Amino acid sequence: MISIDPKSISVPELHGHLLGAIGPRPIAFASTVDEKGNHNLAPFSFFNVFSANPPILIFSPARSGRNNTTKDTYENAKKVPECVINVVTYDMVHQMSLTSSPYASNVDEFVKAGFIPVPSETVKPMRVKESPVQFECKIIEVKELGKEGGAGNLIICEVTRIHVREDLMVNGKIDQTRIDLVARMGANWYCRANGSALFEVAKPLTTVGIGFDNLPPDIRKSKVLSGNDLGQLANVEALPNETDVNDYKLIELSEIFIKFEDDAAQLERELHQLAKQLLAENKVEEAWLTLLSFNN
Numbered sequence: 001m002i003s004i005d006p007k008s009i010s011v012p013e014l015h016g017h018l019l020g021a022i023g024p025r026p027i028a029f030a031s032t033v034d035e036k037g038n039h040n041l042a043p044f045s046f047f048n049v050f051s052a053n054p055p056i057l058i059f060s061p062a063r064s065g066r067n068n069t070t071k072d073t074y075e076n077a078k079k080v081p082e083c084v085i086n087v088v089t090y091d092m093v094h095q096m097s098l099t100s101s102p103y104a105s106n107v108d109e110f111v112k113a114g115f116i117p118v119p120s121e122t123v124k125p126m127r128v129k130e131s132p133v134q135f136e137c138k139i140i141e142v143k144e145l146g147k148e149g150g151a152g153n154l155i156i157c158e159v160t161r162i163h164v165r166e167d168l169m170v171n172g173k174i175d176q177t178r179i180d181l182v183a184r185m186g187a188n189w190y191c192r193a194n195g196s197a198l199f200e201v202a203k204p205l206t207t208v209g210i211g212f213d214n215l216p217p218d219i220r221k222s223k224v225l226s227g228n229d230l231g232q233l234a235n236v237e238a239l240p241n242e243t244d245v246n247d248y249k250l251i252e253l254s255e256i257f258i259k260f261e262d263d264a265a266q267l268e269r270e271l272h273q274l275a276k277q278l279l280a281e282n283k284v285e286e287a288w289l290t291l292l293s294f295n296n
Contacts, residue, residue, distance in 0.1 A: 011065040011150040019045075020186030024193075027184060028059035029086040029096055030155075031117075031125040032076035034105070039117065039126055040072045041099050041109035043088065045184035046152060055159035057085055057135060060145075060152040068149040072105045074142070077155050081139035082123035085157065086131035089180045090192050095130070122160040132165035132179060200282070202235070209235040219291050224272035225279075232279050233288065240288050245296050248289040257293075268294055 006014050019025075028047035032040045046060035061071035077083065088096050092115075099109040110117045110126065117126035120136045127134040137157035145152040168174050181193045191197070212220065212234050220230065240248075249257065256274070260267035271294050278287040 011148075015065055015150060016186065019184070023185040024183030024191035025185075027088040027096070027182065028057070029088050029099075029128060029131060030059060030061075030073050031084040031086065031128065032073050033080050033082070033125045034072075034076045035079045038106050039108050039110060040076055040105070041113070041115065041128070042071060042073050043096050043100060044073070047085075057137060057157045057159060058154055059085065059157075060154050062152045063146075063149050065150040070153070074153045074155070075105075077139050077142055080124060081142075082125055083137050083139060083155070083157060084120055084123065084125045084127050085135040085137060086128040087133040087179075088182055089132060090182050090194065091180070092128075092130045093182050093190060120161070127163065132168055133174070134163040135159045136161040136163075204235060207235075207237050209237065210239070216292075216295075218268070218294070222272050224269060224276055226276075229276055229279050232284055233291075236284060236288065240285065240292060242296065245289055245292045248286075249293040249296060252286075253290065253293055 004017070009017075025045040026047055028044045030042055030044060034040070042061070044059045044061055046062065048058065050056045050058050061074040061077075063070055073083075095113045095115060098113045101112070103109060103112060109115075110128075116129035118129045118134075120127050123136045123138065127136070135157075137159050139155055140158050141154075141156040143154040143156065145154065164174060168178050170178075176193070176198060179193075183191045183193065185191050212230060215230060215234055219225065219233065222230075225233075253271075256270055257267065260270060271290050275287040275290045278284075278290060
């Protein structure tokens with residue numbers, strides 16, 4: 001490991017390390033307005049949701065690390081404490097990127113980037129029609145983290161209205177396979193949350209997994225299974241019973257046991273390889289039945 005003291009390197013270098021390692025980061029495509037009614041639209045990847053009750057979103061238009069200038073979004077937020085945070089999808093990512101250009105404060109990025117402005121219901125800033133989810137917000141606090149270049153300015157927003165494109169909703173929820181979100185990585189890189197990039201991990205919100213310490217020693221010390229594989233196995237509440245293991249062994253694993261009946265070490269490796277494949281397919285129960293069959 002390379003050990004780095006943040007104070008020993010330049011702000012741009014530190015900024016690069018932070019953005020290169022912490023990601024993918026969701027994008028707050030923030031619409032604001034100044035006291036003269038000029039509209040501004042800009043993306044920020046220092047952003048997330050922090051509360052559901054009340055619904056709080058926070059994003060940070062940081063000071064420039066090059067010349068210590070501040071963003072129009074930050075200035076507008078202090079003058080007119082309202083905004084709209086529009087989510088960014090793959091179909092609009094290049095238009096969104098164009099709004100990052102350092103246009104003058106009186107230039108309307110809706111026009112420059114070709115976005116269609118839609119009036120909001122509870123705030124003055126416009127919504128982006130092309131965005132499939134839009135959050136109207138009142139700004140409840142602007143917290144400055146410093147005065148030097150690179151310092152963040154936290155804009156803390158309370159959501160007052162949510163607009164969701166109807167085709168995204170399935171059984172009352174936003175379908176993650178339909179929304180096609182993008183996120184920021186380091187440098188010029190983005191990430192698309194679509195297709196094979198999406199995967200599910202069951203949350204142990206009400207269940208209590210057995211944990212690594214209760215894995216059988218031969219499985220915990222496997223030379224085939226990774227720590228991530230063991231994590232899947234350790235997330236079950238109980239191991240399969242002996243009857244189920246024996247039934248699975250006779251029906252599904254008989255060929256492997258016959259093939260390697262004279263080579264116990266190779267048999268164990270084959271079973272662990274098969275279990276690893278099953279875990280990759282999220283077939284945790286079958287993986288457990290395979291692994292436990294070795295000693296049955």
